[in-house]
Amino acid sequence: PSITRGVTVEIPKVSWEDIGGLKELKKKLQQAVEWPLKHSAAFSRLGVSPVRGILLHGPPGCSKTTLAKAAGHAAQASFFSLSGAELYSMYVGEGEALLRNTFRRARLAAPSIIFFDEADVVAAKRGGSSSGSTTVGERLLSTLLTEMDGLEQAKGILVLAATNRPHAIDAALMRPGRFDLVLYVPPPDLEARYEILRVHTRGMKVDVDVDLKRIAEDTELFTGAELEGLCKEAGIVALREDISATVVCNRHFQTVRKSLKPALSREEIY
Numbered sequence: 001p002s003i004t005r006g007v008t009v010e011i012p013k014v015s016w017e018d019i020g021g022l023k024e025l026k027k028k029l030q031q032a033v034e035w036p037l038k039h040s041a042a043f044s045r046l047g048v049s050p051v052r053g054i055l056l057h058g059p060p061g062c063s064k065t066t067l068a069k070a071a072g073h074a075a076q077a078s079f080f081s082l083s084g085a086e087l088y089s090m091y092v093g094e095g096e097a098l099l100r101n102t103f104r105r106a107r108l109a110a111p112s113i114i115f116f117d118e119a120d121v122v123a124a125k126r127g128g129s130s131s132g133s134t135t136v137g138e139r140l141l142s143t144l145l146t147e148m149d150g151l152e153q154a155k156g157i158l159v160l161a162a163t164n165r166p167h168a169i170d171a172a173l174m175r176p177g178r179f180d181l182v183l184y185v186p187p188p189d190l191e192a193r194y195e196i197l198r199v200h201t202r203g204m205k206v207d208v209d210v211d212l213k214r215i216a217e218d219t220e221l222f223t224g225a226e227l228e229g230l231c232k233e234a235g236i237v238a239l240r241e242d243i244s245a246t247v248v249c250n251r252h253f254q255t256v257r258k259s260l261k262p263a264l265s266r267e268e269i270y
């Protein structure tokens with residue numbers, strides 16, 4: 001990927017099959033992303049306006065970023081990735097300039113996806129400060145709104161945003177023509193955990209005694225990121241035990257499982 005300060009561009013390599021579970025969600029995203037980017041002429045012909053912005057929300061480590069990338073891969077779109085926190089931390093005016101510049105580059109490189117991680121930082125509710133001066137967040141938000149409204153004429157550009165705090169997002173962004181599709185990305189249920197474990201052991205040599213179904217049952221509240229970590233760590237444990245090991249065994253997975261606690265609690269799942 002090419003990296004200019006604060007933004008990376010690439011055509012992502014992740015595909016839908018690399019994401020375990022979330023069948024319905026993947027289907028919805030596929031329609032909302034692939035169709036308008038690949039068939040923008042068909043939409044104009046019928047006078048149908050496609051979705052311009054999609055907000056993905058849900059707890060950390062549950063594949064919001066990966067989903068956005070898989071959508072980009074499927075649509076073979078240039079994927080511009082921006083971090084809300086990084087934009088926010090830039091010097092006065094720099095964040096807005098980077099936003100405008102990214103939209104400009106995305107128009108030139110269309111079909112494109114502009115992805116905002118930690119979107120709540122740039123799109124936070126306006127405080128209505130009484131001093132009359134605008135804050136960094138307000139200026140970024142107003143730039144983002146202007147750029148998104150400008151997409152009316154542009155074809156083949158879609159804005160995706162991810163957040164763990166959907167309630168912090170300013171209502172102005174939720175109007176039609178902006179983020180008109182809001183999707184909750186939940187932590188994985190039993191079946192999804194099994195599929196995630198399958199994805200992350202695909203390239204590993206695992207012993208026949210490894211029962212991924214049992215591990216899935218035993219990892220309630222684990223996020224996709226934590227399950228990925230569990231698989232990697234099991235491999236390390238096997239090598240630590242015997243550097244000439246040829247397979248990763250059930251006991252290695254169990255050792256790691258026992259040492260881990262999920263970061264999510266039941267209350268955090270909404």
Ligand code: ATP
Nearest residue numbers: 018019020060061062063064065066196224225228
């Ligand atoms: P954050 O809110 O912290 O940015 P996120 O929801 O965007 O998190 P990702 O960055 O997409 O989560 O996922 C983190 C890691 O976890 C990825 O490397 C991915 O491989 C793995 N992962 C998460 N969910 C899944 C899943 N459903 N299937 C396969 N891997 C997953």
